[in-house]
Amino acid sequence: MGIFREKFKTLKNVFDLFTERNLFKLISQGYFEGLESPISIGKEANIFTAKIKEGEKRIVKIYRLSTCDFMQMYSYLRSDPRIKKINRNRRQIIFTWAQREYRNLLKARAAGVRVPTPFSCLYNILVLEFIGDDDPAPQLKDKIPENPFQFYNELVEEMQKLYKAGLVHADLSKFNVLNFQEHPVLIDFSQATSLDNPRAIEYLKRDVHNIVTFFKKLNIYEDEEKLLKSIQTFKKKSF
Ligand SMILES: Nc1ncnc2c1ncn2[C@@H]1O[C@H](COP(=O)(O)OP(=O)(O)OP(=O)(O)O)[C@@H](O)[C@H]1O
Ligand SMILES: [Mg+2]
Incomplete structure (x- = not known):
């Protein structure tokens, strides 16, 4: 004791x-x-x-x-x-x-x-x-990916898997994505909600907007509508 x-x-x-x-x-x-x-x-x-x-x-x-x-x-x-x-x-x-x-x-x-x-x-x-090595992994805003295109694609995949699981993060941004050894880890799920929440799509659109806006600065130009669709249709395709 x-x-x-x-x-x-x-x-x-x-x-x-x-x-x-x-x-x-x-x-x-x-x-x-x-x-x-x-x-x-x-x-x-x-x-x-x-x-x-x-x-x-x-x-x-x-x-x-x-x-x-x-x-x-x-x-x-x-x-x-x-x-x-x-x-x-x-x-x-x-x-x-x-x-x-x-x-x-x-x-x-x-x-x-x-x-x-x-x-x-x-x-x-x-x-x-704990996500990190000796120190906690940096937030995406503090560590720009070495290969933004690859990082972006991986992040989209995480958003797709999450949606397929019936969840929307609802606070996804450069603050709540960690850059861990050049791969994304999603954190801070306090606002995440299920797809049957009447506001789920509104939240998803906001998440999409935050991510597209961030990557635009890294010369990745994605259409928000297109990304939204790719997240939503990912579900249908895999069932
Ligand atoms: N599992 C983890 N591994 C490493 N670092 C983490 C982890 N969870 C959180 N952190 C660090 O702590 C910071 C704050 O965590 P988090 O986003 O969960 O809380 P928050 O934004 O303060 O939450 P809230 O908005 O609910 O008060 C993160 O941005 C990240 O830098
Ligand atoms: Mg946070």
């Missing part, structure tokens, strides 16, 4: 008591050994690297219980037909939000989309596969 107490001490005062307890629980269940360094403070979540064993890392994404825009989360969740009833309690909304991201990642993963493997979700905490 000594080692856990040691880890526990290092987490103290950084998180609220509830989050701290659950981090401790995940540690005692063996999901990771301790948090290492913060790599991103986002709008809603803080991201840390965590040690699992010598030389191996994981990512721990912690939704902040205090500063989340839970009303926006609520409105996104409400349009997702998979979420049957949502408790309007602020914390419950955040837990449902994290749980949905976890489920999205599992589904994408099962469909062979390049995403971080999700290992666990406990209330507002997600434990994910």
Whole structure:
């Protein structure tokens, strides 16, 4: 128990008591050994690297219980037909939000989309596969692909597989695509939703627009309508 107490001490005062307890629980269940360094403070979540064993890392994404825009989360969740009833309690909304991201990642993963493997979700905490070598893989915006055409084609393939799995990312951009050894990995599935969401196509069009706009700067000229079609017809062809 000594080692856990040691880890526990290092987490103290950084998180609220509830989050701290659950981090401790995940540690005692063996999901990771301790948090290492913060790599991103986002709008809603803080991201840390965590040690699992010598030389191996994981990512721990912690939704902040205090500063989340839970009303926006609520409105996104409400349009997702998979979420049957949502408790309007602020914390419950955040837990449902994290749980949905976890489920999205599992589904994408099962469909062979390049995403971080999700290992666990406990209330507002997600434990994910670390994408990177020693350092986390850079976001696409920070590492322009050496071969933009090839990278673009691979990214389109990921979008097609995702759509075929019945999901739309809904926040796809140069921020949520990592350039890992010159291949794309899709991250941040908190907004991803199922195709039967009435707003799914609107989200898909936005994703397509973001990607086409980014690659235009790299001299890849794609027609948005054409890309949209290729994602949507990919599904039909393969059934
Ligand atoms: N599995 C991972 N491996 C390596 N780096 C990651 C991983 N997940 C996230 N990151 C890094 O942390 C950053 C933030 O992660 P993410 O996009 O999931 O959260 P966010 O944008 O803060 O989320 P939200 O908008 O929900 O608050 C990413 O842009 C990326 O640089
Ligand atoms: Mg993000």
